[in-house]
Amino acid sequence: MGLWRVFYAGWQMECCGTPFSVGDDVSWQLLLVPGEEPASRLTGPAGHVAGATDGIxxxxxxxxxxxxxxxPEPRSAGAGPADPGPVRRSGLLSVETHGGAWPEVTGRVRSLHIVVQDLARGADGTWEPVPGTRTLRETDRCPKWFRGREFGTDTGRRRRDEQGVLVGLEVPS
Known part of the structure; x- marks a missing residue:
């Protein structure tokens, strides 16, 4: 058994998800998003598997x-398939409901935290994360809808948004 941290984005849940609770068995397509925290490290063969959309x-x-x-191994036009040998990648394991098709991962939800992030208006007017303001709030059930609210600070307006949930997913090896 392995215990993996998986992020389920609020917009993915609100659009197409089904809420779940600690102790539930779930099956999801997972995507590795490089450079995001909390990072998981994967080492294994990279290639195409049965059930994966061509190109994934x-x-x-x-x-x-x-x-x-x-x-992991960009190819030039006209080149043959990349070597399916082992690759090492790290990044955030994220539930993906809008990409192509590849096999789902099935596991049991062992822990669940709502991810809350403060946002401030950037120079271009978009909301950007405020460093050091991400928090986790333990819960036993994933909500279908995530909340956010605006508030004032000494430096201007901010938003505090529930971004999604961080799941402790136990997966049989």
């Missing part, structure tokens, strides 16, 4: 089949 490459390790958001 996956890494398989310890009961996981995870799509890569970037090709």
């Amino acid at each position: 490459r996956v890494v398989q390790e310890a009961g996981l089949t995870v799509a890569l958001s970037e090709d």
